Amino acid sequence: MNTRQEVLDFVHNGHQHYLPHLSIDCVIFGYHAHQLKILLIRHHGHEKWSLPGGYIARNETLTQSAHRILAEKTQLSNLFLQQFYVFGDSATRMNRIETHDTHNTTYAKVGVALGENHWLSERTLSIGYYALVDYLNVVVTPDLLVDAYCWQEVTDVPALDFDHNEIVQKALMTLRAQLYQQPIGYNLLAEKFTLPEIHALYEAILGRQFDRRNFRKKLLTLGLIRQLEERRKIGPHRSPYLYEFDPENYQKALEEGAVLAQ
């Protein structure tokens, strides 16, 4: 939101456009050159950083809302975006006074104080989505209520607003658990990639090193990738084979449970 009028309209009439009690928070993993980071945002007047998020419009499906919010924050569309959990348990999320005060800090920027029963001060459950992007492709633009964005190493996330640290942890665990069950890397690697490239991505996500030969065997056995005839020429004596994802085959295997009984 770029103008005071837009913000005032959201504060005063937002409940007519959006569902109350529900928000979407996005854990946007950014990968580049062996490093895994997440996108954080700092709202006006806040000391702590938080996750980018938004609300579900009454006339949008849930998936449409998630894609719109992600596009608003990153200018990227058609991403692999995965819903992973609903957060409705933490004390900070049950505490309406904390929610109320946090929002009031932000909206003080436009000279508005929310009433105690204001729709933005209500108890809100948040649906977590994660995405994987190449962070060099992301364009972020601070606006009237957002002072700053940053890319933070996943191994060094500071104390965030509300239960957002818990959301980040759950996203990372889900991403790791789904490494061999989803076409992770689909938005990150080129259409054709080398084994060292996908190996480096998986090492960054798991946060540790592991044997490359077993890894290749596992991905091929699962049917997640397939080896091409083509090689990439990267030096006089180096021309590694290229691979590509095989999401259809993988989906089929997953539905039949074949992947899991290997």
Next chain:
Amino acid sequence: MNTRQEVLDFVHNGHQHYLPHLSIDCVIFGYHAHQLKILLIRHHGHEKWSLPGGYIARNETLTQSAHRILAEKTQLSNLFLQQFYVFGDSATRMNRIETHDTHNTTYAKVGVALGENHWLSERTLSIGYYALVDYLNVVVTPDLLVDAYCWQEVTDVPALDFDHNEIVQKALMTLRAQLYQQPIGYNLLAEKFTLPEIHALYEAILGRQFDRRNFRKKLLTLGLIRQLEERRKIGPHRSPYLYEFDPENYQKALEEGAVLAQ
């Protein structure tokens, strides 16, 4: 709800006790003697069956709500209960007139017609939870608004209300995908069990047969179960080893991503 007064109180004052726009639907898998079934419910006046569900109380955490709803429907507590997805996309869920009419059919039983802007007629997203139980332990009791319960084979689920078939499919796929990532069977098998017992459970969930020896090796390698010294005497020449779950070891391996890189 057993009395007309309870139902009227829920219809007229429910929005003060529960969050609007959100419900919980439970896919309760019942396993016994190699068969996998799900619990279905038929509300008053409905031709179609649906999943048992309920609403999130304003003073309960999300997890508390899910456990309360499950206990209300099955009289069971302390179950392994797993949140798996939020449903907010299907056309039937976006269509408020359909929601409205479906509820009105039920509440006609107590002579109430809901207004178009009634809280129960609003667009509602549903959070799916699944549980695994031994269906011989479940006690279901029809009440004023519930005409009947039944256990239906997962391979033979009829057309359900709203998007409930989609919820069942997603639950089954998640259960299969998590077979080697969660202590599935924790509520189902005895504390100490034989390999044929856990093998039969996994075959029922995956809906197909697979080799028992590789299966044993896989569970032991993952650290999901451990073999005990003890055997069970089931005949003069049959005394198979007993096994038990090792959830702590498993959780640790999962957090480190070790399980996934095997």
